[in-house]
Amino acid sequence: MNWFRDFLLPRGGATHAGEMDGLFMFITWLTVFFFFFNGGLIFYAVRRWRRRSDKEVTPHITHDTRLELIWSLIPLGVVMLIFLWGFQGYVKAWVAPNDSMEIIVTGKKWVWEFEYPDGTRTLNDLHVPVNQPVKLVMTSEDVIHSFYIPEFRLKRDAIPGRYTELWFTATEPGVYQVYCTEYCGKGHSDMLARIFVDTPEQYETFLREGDEQVRKMPLKELGRLVWENKGCATCHSIDGTRGQGPSWKGIWGQKHRGTDGKEYLVDAEYIRQSILMPQAMVVQGYEPIMPTYQGLLREREILGLIEFIKELQ
Amino acid sequence: MSEAVLHAGAGHAAHHADYLEEPKGLWSWLTTVDHKRIGLMYMWSVLFFFLVGGIFALLIRLELLTPKQTIMDAETYNRVFTLHGAIMTFLVIIPAIPGALGNFALPLLLGAKDVAFPRLNLASLYVYWTGAAMAVATLALGGVDTGWTFYTPYSTTTGGGVSLMVLAAFVLGFSSIFTGVNFIATIHKLRAPGMGWFEMPLFAWGMYATALIQILATPVLGITLLLIVMERVLGVGIFDPQLGGDPVLFQHFFWFYSHPAVYIMILPAMAVISEVIPTFSRKTIFGYKAIAFSSVAIALLGFLVWAHHMFVAGMSLFAGAIFSFLTFFIAIPSAIKVFNWIATMWRGSISLEAPMLHAISFLLIFTIGGLTGLFLAALSTDVHLHDTYFVVAHFHYVMAGSNLIAMLAGMHYWWPKMYGRLYNKKLAAIASAIIFIGFNLTFLPQFVLGSRGMPRRYFNYLPQFQDLHVVSTVGSWVLAAGLFLTAAYLLASFRQPKGMPANPWGGRTLEWETTSPPTTHNFEGQPVLQHGPYDYRPEPAPVGVKEMAH
Ligand code: HEM
Ligand SMILES: [Cu+2]
Numbered sequence: 053m054n055w056f057r058d059f060l061l062p063r064g065g066a067t068h069a070g071e072m073d074g075l076f077m078f079i080t081w082l083t084v085f086f087f088f089f090n091g092g093l094i095f096y097a098v099r100r101w102r103r104r105s106d107k108e109v110t111p112h113i114t115h116d117t118r119l120e121l122i123w124s125l126i127p128l129g130v131v132m133l134i135f136l137w138g139f140q141g142y143v144k145a146w147v148a149p150n151d152s153m154e155i156i157v158t159g160k161k162w163v164w165e166f167e168y169p170d171g172t173r174t175l176n177d178l179h180v181p182v183n184q185p186v187k188l189v190m191t192s193e194d195v196i197h198s199f200y201i202p203e204f205r206l207k208r209d210a211i212p213g214r215y216t217e218l219w220f221t222a223t224e225p226g227v228y229q230v231y232c233t234e235y236c237g238k239g240h241s242d243m244l245a246r247i248f249v250d251t252p253e254q255y256e257t258f259l260r261e262g263d264e265q266v267r268k269m270p271l272k273e274l275g276r277l278v279w280e281n282k283g284c285a286t287c288h289s290i291d292g293t294r295g296q297g298p299s300w301k302g303i304w305g306q307k308h309r310g311t312d313g314k315e316y317l318v319d320a321e322y323i324r325q326s327i328l329m330p331q332a333m334v335v336q337g338y339e340p341i342m343p344t345y346q347g348l349l350r351e352r353e354i355l356g357l358i359e360f361i362k363e364l365q
Numbered sequence: 366m367s368e369a370v371l372h373a374g375a376g377h378a379a380h381h382a383d384y385l386e387e388p389k390g391l392w393s394w395l396t397t398v399d400h401k402r403i404g405l406m407y408m409w410s411v412l413f414f415f416l417v418g419g420i421f422a423l424l425i426r427l428e429l430l431t432p433k434q435t436i437m438d439a440e441t442y443n444r445v446f447t448l449h450g451a452i453m454t455f456l457v458i459i460p461a462i463p464g465a466l467g468n469f470a471l472p473l474l475l476g477a478k479d480v481a482f483p484r485l486n487l488a489s490l491y492v493y494w495t496g497a498a499m500a501v502a503t504l505a506l507g508g509v510d511t512g513w514t515f516y517t518p519y520s521t522t523t524g525g526g527v528s529l530m531v532l533a534a535f536v537l538g539f540s541s542i543f544t545g546v547n548f549i550a551t552i553h554k555l556r557a558p559g560m561g562w563f564e565m566p567l568f569a570w571g572m573y574a575t576a577l578i579q580i581l582a583t584p585v586l587g588i589t590l591l592l593i594v595m596e597r598v599l600g601v602g603i604f605d606p607q608l609g610g611d612p613v614l615f616q617h618f619f620w621f622y623s624h625p626a627v628y629i630m631i632l633p634a635m636a637v638i639s640e641v642i643p644t645f646s647r648k649t650i651f652g653y654k655a656i657a658f659s660s661v662a663i664a665l666l667g668f669l670v671w672a673h674h675m676f677v678a679g680m681s682l683f684a685g686a687i688f689s690f691l692t693f694f695i696a697i698p699s700a701i702k703v704f705n706w707i708a709t710m711w712r713g714s715i716s717l718e719a720p721m722l723h724a725i726s727f728l729l730i731f732t733i734g735g736l737t738g739l740f741l742a743a744l745s746t747d748v749h750l751h752d753t754y755f756v757v758a759h760f761h762y763v764m765a766g767s768n769l770i771a772m773l774a775g776m777h778y779w780w781p782k783m784y785g786r787l788y789n790k791k792l793a794a795i796a797s798a799i800i801f802i803g804f805n806l807t808f809l810p811q812f813v814l815g816s817r818g819m820p821r822r823y824f825n826y827l828p829q830f831q832d833l834h835v836v837s838t839v840g841s842w843v844l845a846a847g848l849f850l851t852a853a854y855l856l857a858s859f860r861q862p863k864g865m866p867a868n869p870w871g872g873r874t875l876e877w878e879t880t881s882p883p884t885t886h887n888f889e890g891q892p893v894l895q896h897g898p899y900d901y902r903p904e905p906a907p908v909g910v911k912e913m914a915h
Contacts, residue, residue: 059813060813060816060817061816061817062817062818071745072745072746072748072749075743075745075746076740076746076749076816079736079739079740079743079746082736082739083733083736083737083739086732086736087729087732087733087736090703090707090728090729090732091729091732093707093711094707094710094725094728094729097707097710097711097713097715098710098715098717098725101646101710101711101712101713101714101715102715102716102717103647103714103715103716108647108714109714109901109903110646110647110648110712110713110714110901111648111712112649112900112901112902113648113649113651113712114649114651114652114653115651115652115653115654115655116651116652116708119708120652120655120701120704120705123700123701123704124697124700124701127696127697127700128697131693131694131696131697131739131742132693134693134739134742134743135689135690135693135742135743137743137745138689138742138743138744138745138746138747139686139689139690139743139744139745140745141744141745141746142676142682142685142686142689142744142745142748143682145745145748146682194518194522195516195518195519195522195612196516196518196519196612196678198677198752200752200753200818200820202749202817202818203818205745205748205749206748206749207677207748207749207751207752208677208679209677209678209679211606211612211613211678211679212518212606212607212612213606213607213611213612214606214679216679229818229827231818231820232820233751233752233753233820233821234516234752235443235511235512235516235519235821235822236519237443237510237519237523238439238440238443238510239439240443240822240823240824241439241820241822241823241824241825241826242825
């Protein structure tokens with residue numbers, strides 16, 4: 053009867069799936085059984101005891117304690133079994149192994165952002181190595197969202213102001229769909245993400261070179277994305293307003309005077325250096341507060357930023 | 366007004382006008398304190414909103430015919446499903462059976478002249494109308510896009526008429542409380558002489574259990590809804606994490622009411638079924654006490670399980686386990702009832718009139734609705750299914766399917782008593798079959814949609830889900846056709862002359878002892894109970910009413 057399970061459930065992609073599927077199918081068969089059992093009794097009763105004359109007399113039966121006990125206690129036993137079975141699966145899905153890799157997930161209208169242990173961040177695409185326990189530490193920036201991977205049979209809400217956790221070990225390389233299942237407004241049904249379960253080599257490549265988004269996106273767009281997502285935007289505006297750091301608007305090709313009194317031409321080399329070694333040259337009038345992005349941005353992302361800044365005239 | 370009764374006492378009953386005729390005029394209806402008239406006004410109001418909510422439902426289903434936009438944009442869709450849910454929940458199913466059938470039938474079943482507080486009863490109808498008007502008025506403020514559950518912080522940050530909608534639900538809560546208070550007092554005080562608690566018809570037990578929930582749980586919802594308004598208007602920060610609040614707290618408050626409230630929706634349905642099955646099986650109900658106690662058990666257990674709506678909302682492992690464990694106990698009284706109803710049919714004399722056909726639909730649909738609850742009560746399966754179409758299917762089976770179909774059973778059962786007229790029986794039988802088929806066609810595929818991972822409240826969906834959505838949409842049209850057919854033959858019945866006998870179905874409860882339709886004061890004199898509600902033995906005498914001199 054595997055076809056029936058495959059009709060009802062998506063293919064399983066994580067260790068947890070098997071745990072849930074067994075119970076799911078058990079209750080399914082129980083439901084099918086009782087539907088036909090009750091339906092059959094009703095059908096039989098209607099056929100057999102359909103009223104034929106208005107004078108029919110029926111037996112005066114008020115109750116039957118033994119029968120009633122039986123049909124209370126048997127269901128009680130069955131539901132207790134189901135409770136324990138479901139609880140057991142839940143506990144296993146609850147406690148993450150100590151060696152799990154931690155990824156931080158932030159939901160916001162209407163994207164999922166992932167941050168890996170090495171600081172890499174991606175939007176809507178999550179890469180994880182196969183057969184490695186992964187723990188998602190989740191939160192939200194606005195309203196409640198819920199992170200749901202049907203193929204892993206897992207789901208947990210991402211709640212503003214707290215952290216929730218979800219862990220899994222993906223067992224089959226491939227791509228899996230993620231949905232947001234807590235209604236969150238206009239873009240709710242488009243708040244989709246994908247999980248790429250990689251072989252260890254693929255995962256290494258991803259960490260080194262980024263995912264497809266980073267590899268394929270036009271440079272300028274990538275630059276804007278980095279500006280938005282990697283924290284640049286908190287200090288640098290792109291519309292000329294003064295922030296913690298200088299605005300990027302119109303700086304390309306200008307001369308900046310540093311705190312050391314020297315003048316610097318804003319060109320590609322200068323921008324790269326400011327990102328990787330921010331303390332080497334600090335613009336006059338600003339504090340030396342910018343952290344280095346050494347190791348947090350890939351070469352292509354830096355090129356993207358340069359292109360993006362070039363355009364901000 | 367009391368003339369009719371005085372004359373009745375003098376033995377001229379046959380000439381006396383029924384409650385529909387006397388007194389005359391719209392004003393007399395709007396100011397009536399007669400529970401039967403109030404019941405009918407509730408019934409037509411609920412049916413009107415059922416039509417409105419149903420039109421929204423058809424629009425939802427039409428939109429979901431294709432994976433991307435079909436007939437409306439995302440923002441409109443969100444407002445439409447919110448209105449559909451809010452109208453169906455607060456304006457249709459919660460008041461349907463208690464407000465309409467309860468008001469009409471409960472005093473008759475108890476052998477009373479009216480409910481305990483007739484003016485309060487009228488007030489509850491006006492409060493209902495006020496709340497309904499407020500809910501509809503939200504449209505003028507741009508609608509509401511929160512879903513009927515109003516989860517924070519979404520509901521405290523989105524625009525539109527959320528505050529007004531929430532206040533509407535608050536006001537509607539009062540209507541529900543008034544009805545509950547009235548029923549409890551009526552059942553305690555106005556039972557006919559000789560009617561002990563265990564001689565009451567089971568409908569009264571169901572109404573009693575419902576009323577308990579209405580008066581105990583509704584205030585919690587009321588306060589919670591006011592907190593939302595405070596949060597929106599004054600920014601008090603109870604639920605807003607930015608202000609130190611807890612967004613999940615809202616869900617606890619909300620479900621502390623709304624979980625018991627789902628029993629406000631199902632207990633009355635069970636109450637109706639407990640009347641219809643013995644009458645059309647012409648046999649004593651099996652396990653009277655088990656059914657009566659299981660209603661009360663469901664009402665009380667209903668208060669202990671609210672957090673099973675929140676297994677994935679970051680509750681502790683321990684809390685999850687407790688709530689799951691307790692939830693399973695609700696399955697037992699429900700199972701007991703189903704087996705008792707089937708046992709009542711066993712060796713009976715079964716007549717397949719329209720009310721009975723609907724009752725059989727109910728049994729089948731409720732079996733599916735109840736058993737699919739097990740998936741959601743069990744922790745590991747709920748994690749997968751929560752907030753998917755599986756849940757949508759489950760609650761439509763228990764709320765729309767069971768409650769609505771029981772409402773139809775009850776309306777068909779008491780229609781001759783209400784109006785003294787009968788509908789076309791053949792059309793009624795056909796319609797009940799169409800409704801049953803349409804209902805299952807609409808909602809059965811949604812179980813599969815959900816278990817395969819389709820989330821609820823989705824405007825766009827992935828193409829792999831389309832086939833099942835198409836089946837569901839077609840089903841919704843079949844269902845609508847069945848309901849329109851029902852409306853048509855019920856309305857057509859008004860063209861028949863009145864002339865139904867007092868007891869067209871051969872029932873053994875007291876409402877069948879008075880004329881159809883009854884006079885304003887229900888009975889000619891005070892009925893005194895001569896036999897239990899489901900006593901089909903040839904002996905004792907088939908009459909339940911003995912006239913007392915007065
Ligand atoms: C023709 C009959 C009906 C159809 C086709 C229908 C269809 C739907 C659909 C498609 C949804 C949206 C689910 C989602 O996106 O999450 C929905 C939600 C809902 N329906 Fe119905 N429905 C019908 C009748 C009813 C009835 C009779 C009731 C009440 C007894 C009802 C109560 C609800 C509730 C409470 C919701 C949840 C709304 C929310 O999540 O905000 N429906 N219905
Ligand atoms: Cu979301």
